[in-house]
Amino acid sequence: MARRRDWVALSKPPLFALCLLPLVLLAWNAAQGTLGPDPVAQLEHRSGDWALRLLLATLAVTPLRRVTGVSKLVRYRRLLGLFAFFYVCVHMGIYLVIDLGGFWSQIFAEIARKPYITVGFTAWLLLIPLALTSTKGMMRRLGRRWQQMHRIVYLIPLLGVLHYAWMVKSGNAIANREPLYYGAAFAALMLWRIPWARLRDGLRALRAGTAAAARCPDPAARR
Amino acid sequence: MLIRRPPDILPGEITPEGVHRRRRAILKALALGPLALAGCGRGAESQAVPADGGGALEIAKRGANVVGEPMTDMDAATRYNNYYEFGTAKDDPAKNSGRFRPEPWSVEIAGEAEITGRFALEDLLKPHPLEERVYRMRCVEAWSMVIPWVGFPLGDLLKRFRPTSKAKYVAFTTVNRPGEMPGLAYPVLDWPYTEGLRIDEAMHPLAILAVGLYGRTLPNQNGAPLRLVLPWKYGFKGIKSIVRIAFTERQPATAWNRAAPDEYGFYANVNPAVDHPRWSQATERRITGTGFGLFGNRIATRPFNGYAEQVASLYAGMDLRRDF
Incomplete structure (x- = not known):
């Protein structure tokens, strides 16, 4: 069957390359020695940032789809999600291999x-x-x-933001506002998902119900 | 600014105006002169001079690198700093401290001492020959450096003010200048920054007041013009840009301890056996600033940062888990 290559399919390879770009840049900077006095911290920091950004990008696909009405945007979701996972793996790999290298026993205690x-x-x-x-096969099989x-997946950015916020010296959010920004973006994406219309209708029904109940004080009559 | 100079004290320590001016001229000339310093080692030849790096200092006693570990590049030590008054990112202090004016400077000496008052920095420094001390610096965030400080023993200065028997502690305060320190706009800590030591800790010969590093005057981002260096304690105890030193009878409040008492203790002695509640203190990442610096940076943290032999007796009989 000859598949028609639409713009989503055509834009996937460049998007793939784009998602890989932060890692390439990071590796390039590390090789050039331009990551500053504490390059390991920079590697951890930046790979973690990209993991969070891609997680949020993945969660932004559905709202974007609904808002624009372009429903085939959903086809980007897997690519973004897998790249988010990829950057989480890179982030952890840097921590385990480069940062903790040699002090393996510490990792079990820390986890x-x-x-x-x-x-x-x-x-x-x-x-x-x-x-x-x-x-696709697993999607079909699991139905x-x-x-x-x-x-x-809705839990992951929350864990990511907590992970970020808890590692800084000061527990004060003002001292490190970045986790706060990620947290706000995540909150916005989650708030969008609340079925406001259904809630409103439900609330209306509930209010109508209590109003009716108030008019009929006899509980038996409510049945 | 009115600077009080009690007439009954320190007669030999008062700098005559003319001498003071001449000394200033010499310092300025030195600052403008060739930046390569004899004996400054690789710091002088191979590193970029920080934009606001100070002039050369006259060092009477030049200690060998007693640490026996490679020194951190001056570039790293002056561009990777925790000085929240200039911002919370590591590169903020170097970027945001350009407007800070470390002179003229005076320090108030207060509290339980025979001599108190406000003194010009020049007068405070005058009797103390400067020494170079190469110390490990262990941050509570689990990274460390090796830095050649220029300074003199804190105890030598404190003794001049004849602390009384009531002086059980020494409290320090950092300058509070919102106009020159943009970080003060954010209530990260209860400004101004404060620190404190027990008097015997303060009198310990390893405790120094630093006025320079790598043979030069302290850059603003490292705590110009006067800061504390306590190599056996976490870096945050080394209070910067000191404007007040007070002898107290009771343990003074300290900035980080007030912000998070369960995380940052009054003593804050480097201790691999007592973890920070949120991360391990068993190991540290040594920042040298040389090469690619990716692998093999992690080293084991030592009790009292490797100075146990000299300072452990200060804490004999104390429960270091409780008094962390």
Whole structure:
């Protein structure tokens, strides 16, 4: 069957390259020695930033689709989601191999005891099944359950923001506003998802119900 | 600014106006002269001079690198700083401290001492020959550097004011100049920054007041013109741009301890066995600033940052887990 290559299909390879670009730049800067006095911290920081950005981009696909009415935008979602997972893996790899290199015993203690590591590690664990079931075949096989399972993704940026906020010296949000920005973007994307219309209708029905109940004080009459 | 000089004290320490002016001229000439310093090692030849880097200092005693570990590049030590009064990012202090004026400067000496008052920095520094001390600097954020400071023992200065028997602690305060320190606009800490030491800690010969690093006057981002360096404690104890030193009977409040008492203690001695509640203190990432610096930076953290032999006795009998 000859598939017609529409603009979504045509734009995927450049998008793929674009998603890879931050890693290429990071590797280039690391090789050039232009990451400043503490290059390892920079590597961790920037890879983590891109993981969060791509997670939020993935969550932005559906709202964007609804707002623009271009429903085939959904076809970008898997690519963005998998790249988010990829950057989470890169981020963790940098921490384990480059930063902690040689001090392996510390990692087990940290995963168990240090909340920001626990939370970050949990986010990575939760992403694994999502990545593994991201293929068309798995979508078909899982059917309705696929969608239920992939709702886990709403938890990941939250864990990511917590992971970011808890690792800075000051617990004060003012001292480090970046986690706050990511948190705000995430909150906006989640608020958009609340079915406002349904809530409003439900509330109206409820109010009508209580009004009716007020008019009929006899509970038996309400049945 | 009115600077009080009690007449009954420090007669030999008062700098005559003329001498003071001449000294200023010499310092200026030095600052404008060739920047390569004899004996400054690689700091002088190979590193870029920070934009606001100070002039050369006259160093009476030049200590060998007793640490025996490679020194951090001056460039790294002057561009990677925690000085929240200039912003919370590591490169903020170097970027945002250009407007800061570290002179003229005076320090108020207050509290439980026979001699108190406000003193010009020149008068405070005059009797103290400057020494170079190469110390490890361990940040509570689990990174570290090796820095050649220029300064003199804090105790030598404190003794001149004849602390009384009531002087159990020493409290320090950083300058508070919102116009020159953009970070003060954000209530990250309860400004001005404050720190404190028990008097015996303050009198310990390893505790120094620094006026320079890498043979030069302190750049603004490193705490010009006068800062504390306590190599066995986490870096945040090394209060910068000091304007007040007070002898107190009770333990003074300290900025980070007030911000998060369960995370930052009054003592803040480097201790690999006592973790920060949110991260491990068992190891640290050594910042040298040379080469690619990607691999092999992590090293084990040592009790009292490797100065246990000299300072551990100060804390004999104390529960360091409780008094962290």
